[in-house]
Structures are given as structure tokens and as C-alpha cells.
Amino acid sequence: MPGVDASYGISKFADNIGCLSPDLLSGTCQHILTYLQGKSSGVDSAEISDSFLSAGVSFDHDTLQNMIRFLLLTFRSAAKNNLSAKDLVARLEEGSSRWSKASLQVMHKLWSDQGALVHAQQEIQATLSIGQIVDIQWKLGMAVSADSCRSLNSPYVCLLLRTVDLSGQIWRRSFEMTIPQFQNFHKQFKEMAAVLETV
Missing domain, CATH: 3.10.450 (Nuclear Transport Factor 2; Chain: A,)
Incomplete structure (x- = not known):
């Protein structure tokens, strides 16, 4: 999977994402997938941060930003390569053995449900590459x-x-x-x- 900051390490992402409850991870991924499907104008990290704080999860600003970027790049890369949910999970496991089973199940379910929509939107955006x-x-x-x-x-x-x-x-x-x-x-x-x- 493409790295956001190679020094940060995929295992660190796996650990941080593993700290999230399945519902909180699902909500965070849903923000990102909604954006990648073209249904929102961007990923609002302040809103994600508020949902973390409401759930009693506290990450510093850089950690949260890196996590959001990692998930964004992971889903975008999976769309670009037209990966199945099974292949996405396999690539995550190749990157680190520290992924929690619950995190991988959430990612598998969301990508099974929405991966094709993200792939279609990313193909459209590739032809219209502007801010x-x-x-x-x-x-x-x-x-x-x-x-x-x-x-x-x-x-x-x-x-x-x-x-x-x-x-x-x-x-x-x-x-x-x-x-x-x-x-x-x-x-x-x-x-x-x-x-x-x-x-």
C-alpha cells in the first residue's frame, strides 16, 4: 500500500486504527468513502476528530492527519487497482501483521459494499484532475x-x-x-x- 510517511510505518497505522471501535472505524472510513465516491466535497478532519473525542479516543493532530491520509490513500489505491475486498485485506496484511481482526473485517465489509462505486468515481476523476x-x-x-x-x-x-x-x-x-x-x-x-x- 502506498505510504503517507514511510518513517511512520504501516504497523503504527495498524496499531492506531486497531484502537478504534468497529463503529468508530466504520464511521471514519465512511467519511473517506463518501468523498471518494464524489458525494462530499472533502474529508473534514475536524468532524472526524470530534467523533473520536466523543467516543473517548484522543490522538494528536499529526497522528489523526496521518491516519486519515493513510485510509484515503489505501482506498484510492484499491480503487485504482480495482482490488476486491479480499485483495485489499491481503495487501494490508502483507504490509503489517499487527492489524486487528475487527479492523480488517470493517475494511472488508465497507470495500465489498462500496469499492465498485469508488472505482467508478476515481476513473471519472482521473479524466477531470483539478481541485x-x-x-x-x-x-x-x-x-x-x-x-x-x-x-x-x-x-x-x-x-x-x-x-x-x-x-x-x-x-x-x-x-x-x-x-x-x-x-x-x-x-x-x-x-x-x-x-x-x-x-
């Missing part, structure tokens, strides 16, 4: 302090973009623009939308 904007928020502000005096009392627009990359991770980007820059940005978005409607 996606999930949300845009903006607010109008007024600069009251700055390094240069001439920019004081100037209005500006602060944009917050949420995007999902090809790996499924949701990223937040924020930046500020002057009013003319924002108007130009808005004009370009309208032009792109008009072009996309003709496709």
Missing part, C-alpha cells in the same frame, strides 16, 4: 493602521477561500484586496462562469 473551490466568504473592512500613511482609511475586501485538493484535504486561504482589485476579481469570476455554462 475545487468549496466555499468563498468575504467581508469589507477599513484599514486603520498601516506601514504607509497613504493606505489609512482605505476600504479593502478580505476573502476567505476553502478549496479541496486532489487528495481530498480541505484548505483555507485568505487574502486582502483593494476595491478595484476585488471588482476585477468579481468580473473575472463572472466571465469564467459564463464560459463554463457553454461547456
